[in-house]
Amino acid sequence: MNDWYTYKQKAWERILRDKEIGYLDPDIFDVLEAFFKRKDTYTQSSCSGRITIVDAEFPWDRKKSSVVYKNHLGIGVEDFIRTISKGKVWNLWLTVQGPIFHVYTRTQEEAWEILRIARSAGFKHSGILTINKKGILVELRTGVKMVHLLKQNYIEEEMVNLVNIANKVLLKGKEKMQKLKIALENSLNSHDSMELGKNSERKSEVQYHLS
Amino acid sequence: MNDWYTYKQKAWERILRDKEIGYLDPDIFDVLEAFFKRKDTYTQSSCSGRITIVDAEFPWDRKKSSVVYKNHLGIGVEDFIRTISKGKVWNLWLTVQGPIFHVYTRTQEEAWEILRIARSAGFKHSGILTINKKGILVELRTGVKMVHLLKQNYIEEEMVNLVNIANKVLLKGKEKMQKLKIALENSLNSHDSMELGKNSERKSEVQYHLS
Numbered sequence: 384m385n386d387w388y389t390y391k392q393k394a395w396e397r398i399l400r401d402k403e404i405g406y407l408d409p410d411i412f413d414v415l416e417a418f419f420k421r422k423d424t425y426t427q428s429s430c431s432g433r434i435t436i437v438d439a440e441f442p443w444d445r446k447k448s449s450v451v452y453k454n455h456l457g458i459g460v461e462d463f464i465r466t467i468s469k470g471k472v473w474n475l476w477l478t479v480q481g482p483i484f485h486v487y488t489r490t491q492e493e494a495w496e497i498l499r500i501a502r503s504a505g506f507k508h509s510g511i512l513t514i515n516k517k518g519i520l521v522e523l524r525t526g527v528k529m530v531h532l533l534k535q536n537y538i539e540e541e542m543v544n545l546v547n548i549a550n551k552v553l554l555k556g557k558e559k560m561q562k563l564k565i566a567l568e569n570s571l572n573s574h575d576s577m578e579l580g581k582n583s584e585r586k587s588e589v590q591y592h593l594s
Numbered sequence: 595m596n597d598w599y600t601y602k603q604k605a606w607e608r609i610l611r612d613k614e615i616g617y618l619d620p621d622i623f624d625v626l627e628a629f630f631k632r633k634d635t636y637t638q639s640s641c642s643g644r645i646t647i648v649d650a651e652f653p654w655d656r657k658k659s660s661v662v663y664k665n666h667l668g669i670g671v672e673d674f675i676r677t678i679s680k681g682k683v684w685n686l687w688l689t690v691q692g693p694i695f696h697v698y699t700r701t702q703e704e705a706w707e708i709l710r711i712a713r714s715a716g717f718k719h720s721g722i723l724t725i726n727k728k729g730i731l732v733e734l735r736t737g738v739k740m741v742h743l744l745k746q747n748y749i750e751e752e753m754v755n756l757v758n759i760a761n762k763v764l765l766k767g768k769e770k771m772q773k774l775k776i777a778l779e780n781s782l783n784s785h786d787s788m789e790l791g792k793n794s795e796r797k798s799e800v801q802y803h804l805s
Binding site: 498508509511527532544551 | 654720735
């Protein structure tokens, strides 16, 4: 992986460009920054968590599905009414997704360390997806999730309760994202000291190494 | 990992015992069997997919949460009425979860092969969780998921529609599980021929190996 640091550099430039244009999730930049501060880590496509309303037979469908509402900061009752009043082709699903990070590390040792840090911050559904020229791809996910089947008509009370809980679920995901950012920042010192000492490397070689 | 085959043997005996007692999911045995037919693979805790109704503030809570309904084959309108009529402490969540398999492999090469097979069968949220004395732990998950906030009272039509769609979601997970079983069975021949030839090993050593 000679090009690894080039990939990291390109990924960072892409993030700055997306931030400039406004493509980047409004609340994710400082978390990505915390990842990039780790020498052997960079992030690819990531999401700070969002609320969507999707028109699809099933919420995981990609074909024959359209996103009719999407917001990373929450949903208001007015947004909700406006969106569902437009009708549907299949089913309307109100989906709240927690934060998801796709992280490339240079070494397996760093991948395990990222997983350890992420799990400590509540990213329990995290694992190594693959190894390719860009590095070792680690996906970090929380258990924060809501996938709610919507109907056509709501009484006010029911609608307000649904919107409130959806926003609470989103907030729980954002809290875990902040916890992750802090855990990453705290890890930097210990990570540096790991690099000074040899224990971590020796330990890693007992377990596995990348050839 | 000298004990690996002992762990596999113990895992298989545990499955047979659970099947005997009735602890095993009613529709999972032949899929587990297909995993065990692969020399370097065995399964740990796995789930064929299920519908639950959980009383909790948030559906992912473990503490302060109780499962008030659970069935791996589906839910009927009567079950639904009976369950929600008992009231709640927090919120009632109707959760449909697709199949999940926890697989231990003896080598990294086998872990990547299991991931390749699983993804080909629609288990898209799959990855390597950790490496320990039992082997390389791979989690196989689909995107099949419904996490629906329930209310106190339903009109018949709404309730019937909700129950129907929940059962359809469950069925989609079961279909992916059958696809995985077939993919595993089809892989056995090609796996054997991989063991005869040396190509696969050479390929694997270019990528990585377990030390």
